[in-house]
Amino acid sequence: MTNQRDPTLQMLAQHLGIHVSTVSRVLNGSDQEAAKAASAKSIARIKALAEEWEYRPNPHAISLRKSRSNLIGVIVPRISDLVLAFIYEGIEQTALDHSYFTFVTNSYNDPQTQLKQIRTAQRRRVDGLILGDAHMDAAMRPPLSTLRMPFVLVNRRSGTLPSVTCNDYLGGCLAAEHLLQQGHTCIGIVAGLSFTSTGQERAAGFIDTCRERGVHIPPDYCMECSFDTAAGHATAARLLTLRPQPSAIFAVNDFGAIGAMGAVRAASLRVGPDIAVVGFNDTPLAAELPVPLTSIRSPLHEMGAKSMELLLSLLQGEYVESIRLQPEIIIRASSLGK
Amino acid sequence: MTNQRDPTLQMLAQHLGIHVSTVSRVLNGSDQEAAKAASAKSIARIKALAEEWEYRPNPHAISLRKSRSNLIGVIVPRISDLVLAFIYEGIEQTALDHSYFTFVTNSYNDPQTQLKQIRTAQRRRVDGLILGDAHMDAAMRPPLSTLRMPFVLVNRRSGTLPSVTCNDYLGGCLAAEHLLQQGHTCIGIVAGLSFTSTGQERAAGFIDTCRERGVHIPPDYCMECSFDTAAGHATAARLLTLRPQPSAIFAVNDFGAIGAMGAVRAASLRVGPDIAVVGFNDTPLAAELPVPLTSIRSPLHEMGAKSMELLLSLLQGEYVESIRLQPEIIIRASSLGK
DNA sequence: TTTATGTACCCAAAGGTTTGCGTAAAGTCA
DNA sequence: TGACTTTACGCAAACCTTTGGGTACATAAA
Numbered sequence: 083m084t085n086q087r088d089p090t091l092q093m094l095a096q097h098l099g100i101h102v103s104t105v106s107r108v109l110n111g112s113d114q115e116a117a118k119a120a121s122a123k124s125i126a127r128i129k130a131l132a133e134e135w136e137y138r139p140n141p142h143a144i145s146l147r148k149s150r151s152n153l154i155g156v157i158v159p160r161i162s163d164l165v166l167a168f169i170y171e172g173i174e175q176t177a178l179d180h181s182y183f184t185f186v187t188n189s190y191n192d193p194q195t196q197l198k199q200i201r202t203a204q205r206r207r208v209d210g211l212i213l214g215d216a217h218m219d220a221a222m223r224p225p226l227s228t229l230r231m232p233f234v235l236v237n238r239r240s241g242t243l244p245s246v247t248c249n250d251y252l253g254g255c256l257a258a259e260h261l262l263q264q265g266h267t268c269i270g271i272v273a274g275l276s277f278t279s280t281g282q283e284r285a286a287g288f289i290d291t292c293r294e295r296g297v298h299i300p301p302d303y304c305m306e307c308s309f310d311t312a313a314g315h316a317t318a319a320r321l322l323t324l325r326p327q328p329s330a331i332f333a334v335n336d337f338g339a340i341g342a343m344g345a346v347r348a349a350s351l352r353v354g355p356d357i358a359v360v361g362f363n364d365t366p367l368a369a370e371l372p373v374p375l376t377s378i379r380s381p382l383h384e385m386g387a388k389s390m391e392l393l394l395s396l397l398q399g400e401y402v403e404s405i406r407l408q409p410e411i412i413i414r415a416s417s418l419g420k
Numbered sequence: 421m422t423n424q425r426d427p428t429l430q431m432l433a434q435h436l437g438i439h440v441s442t443v444s445r446v447l448n449g450s451d452q453e454a455a456k457a458a459s460a461k462s463i464a465r466i467k468a469l470a471e472e473w474e475y476r477p478n479p480h481a482i483s484l485r486k487s488r489s490n491l492i493g494v495i496v497p498r499i500s501d502l503v504l505a506f507i508y509e510g511i512e513q514t515a516l517d518h519s520y521f522t523f524v525t526n527s528y529n530d531p532q533t534q535l536k537q538i539r540t541a542q543r544r545r546v547d548g549l550i551l552g553d554a555h556m557d558a559a560m561r562p563p564l565s566t567l568r569m570p571f572v573l574v575n576r577r578s579g580t581l582p583s584v585t586c587n588d589y590l591g592g593c594l595a596a597e598h599l600l601q602q603g604h605t606c607i608g609i610v611a612g613l614s615f616t617s618t619g620q621e622r623a624a625g626f627i628d629t630c631r632e633r634g635v636h637i638p639p640d641y642c643m644e645c646s647f648d649t650a651a652g653h654a655t656a657a658r659l660l661t662l663r664p665q666p667s668a669i670f671a672v673n674d675f676g677a678i679g680a681m682g683a684v685r686a687a688s689l690r691v692g693p694d695i696a697v698v699g700f701n702d703t704p705l706a707a708e709l710p711v712p713l714t715s716i717r718s719p720l721h722e723m724g725a726k727s728m729e730l731l732l733s734l735l736q737g738e739y740v741e742s743i744r745l746q747p748e749i750i751i752r753a754s755s756l757g758k
Numbered sequence: 759t760t761t762a763t764g765t766a767c768c769c770a771a772a773g774g775t776t777t778g779c780g781t782a783a784a785g786t787c788a
Numbered sequence: 789t790g791a792c793t794t795t796a797c798g799c800a801a802a803c804c805t806t807t808g809g810g811t812a813c814a815t816a817a818a
Contacts, residue, residue: 178525186523207479
């Protein structure tokens with residue numbers, strides 16, 4: 083019976099001389115329902131044949147009939163940003179565990195593109211969305227509340243929309259406490275994009291903590307920039323031209339911090355002894371850099387997993403609360419004097 | 421007419437008093453077919469209403485009817501390996517341009533897992549597969565030829581299976597030529613996993629070129645290891661304990677090279693003046709590292725895009741040839757003496 | 759006038775499941 | 789024996805499209 087086409091319910095039913103509806107109930111109802119639908123003997127026969135023929139239900143037929151697709155759309159700024167890749171791994175694994183499929187696309191932080199990708203996903207009839215590219219500024223973002231579809235934000239939050247994020251403010255505090263403890267009083271910030279909650283809150287936590295300890299960070303020592311290495315380099319270079327020159331730099335993400343380290347070296351200064359550098363996210367790179375990078379660890383995989391769990395709850399019609407995960411500081415050579 | 425359910429062909433047809441089959445032909449046949457199916461006036465009415473109601477065909481119904489899903493499965497070792505993330509971006513964009521959807525999963529270089537992921541994708545009724553985690557060793561890999569489904573390999577090749585790769589051997593040659601030109605005669609290799617064509621061919625190109633120029637690389641100076649930073653660090657550390665100590669290290673991927681740079685520094689040596697380091701792939705990080713990394717650039721995005729194009733051809737039933745893209749060396753401070 | 763050729767449609771089956779409802783036969787109880 | 793309940797299924801519609809066939813009417817050619 084190893085012919086070309088995959089077996090269908092109908093083929094099984096016909097072969098067994100049992101009606102297709104009965105076969106259906108046995109094969110995917112609960113044990114209870116199965117018992118109601120057929121005798122023990124029939125159940126055994128059906129299951130045996132399904133096994134032998136390696137019957138796999140056609141997902142398109144199921145989706146059509148049930149009008150749900152078991153598909154989740156994931157939209158991120160860029161999947162080649164390591165941070166998002168780790169988050170996505172958490173999402174994808176959790177989805178698979180619950181027999182959902184996910185597909186992921188880039189929006190490049192462009193609201194226009196984000197909206198387009200959302201529409202494309204909806205055309206594919208996804209059951210829900212996970213958005214990793216939220217803008218804080220409600221005016222700047224597509225009207226998410228009009229999505230008419232369950233969704234959750236991940237990594238970045240926005241207003242009261244359901245989200246799973248790191249406690250970025252606290253992360254900023256941790257970074258500040260460490261640098262203050264090292265005796266720094268003049269500090270520059272590579273602040274990320276201002277419309278992201280990540281950038282905004284990490285910087286805010288940092289600045290507030292400094293102020294509480296009597297260290298003032300002037301506005302021009304806190305520079306907005308995008309989250310890639312090149313931007314981090316350029317921004318840190320500008321920070322280093324300020325007078326008085328900062329003795330430490332806090333970058334709100336590791337890629338930015340790596341760029342900053344490059345800028346420090348390009349200015350013939352040493353990372354650590356001359357200029358302390360602290361990053362954020364503790365990507366696996368951080369520990370292995372030529373000068374190991376002090377970084378705030380955020381639980382990326384867990385963040386992705388939790389966001390998927392939240393969405394699953396939402397799909398069940400349950401009420402959910404946003405989640406904030408705890409960061410932790412990992413101190414390495416880049417922020418320690420000689 | 422803004423009610424809850426999305427409009428269907430039938431709803432349009434009923435509203436217009438035109439048969440659903442006619443509406444179908446007008447809406448997705450060519451202009452030719454449309455003209456055959458209905459009068460100019462009817463065509464206009466149909467299109468107008470479809471527009472007004474924002475009609476979107478139900479992909480599940482289409483898939484069921486046509487028994488094709490417009491879905492492509494992509495399997496990679498890890499999407500959080502930057503190299504694969506860039507390749508995937510190329511795949512995904514090209515797919516979207518041809519109105520295909522892709523979804524991606526990790527196989528962690530485990531043949532067992534790979535097979536499982538392939539089966540899962542097939543259960544979703546994908547039209548084709550792109551595999552980024554091929555094993556060279558036919559015995560070690562799932563029997564890809566029995567897939568009964570179009571597929572193409574990307575990044576790594578295996579036997580004569582259709583693939584899109586970088587000319588890794590040539591890349592290895594370029595790296596060797598550069599280091600030889602710098603006067604190095606004792607060189608260590610962080611060689612990657614031996615069952616991957618990438619690791620194997622890059623190392624082979626390097627070693628062969630050295631031999632041609634009279635520089636012998638003993639087997640114990642070429643160490644296998646996985647492609648992450650931590651492994652690169654550990655392996656480079658071992659290379660540095662060899663006597664005579666190598667004055668240069670070629671790592672077959674950038675993450676490995678970054679780890680190696682860490683090891684060099686941990687041994688109180690300077691990257692560049694003391695130990696030259698060369699990587700592979702020229703990920704955006706390379707240029708921005710504290711010591712900028714010399715690396716062989718492989719066109720990752722293009723590789724992904726081309727692999728998708730190849731698969732599309734295969735889906736058309738066309739015959740295809742494997743593609744090898746040209747690498748290029750980007751020289752930076754990490755391989756230059758003082 | 760007959761025959762051929764379009765034009766502008768409609769019909770109905772098919773694709774694979776799910777699910778509310780119906781029913782014949784067997785068993786239970788008084 | 790009659791009434792009633794289980795047991796073990798079967799029936800058919802529904803989900804939304806696509807597509808290989810018509811058909812009825814009109815116009816044109818022979």
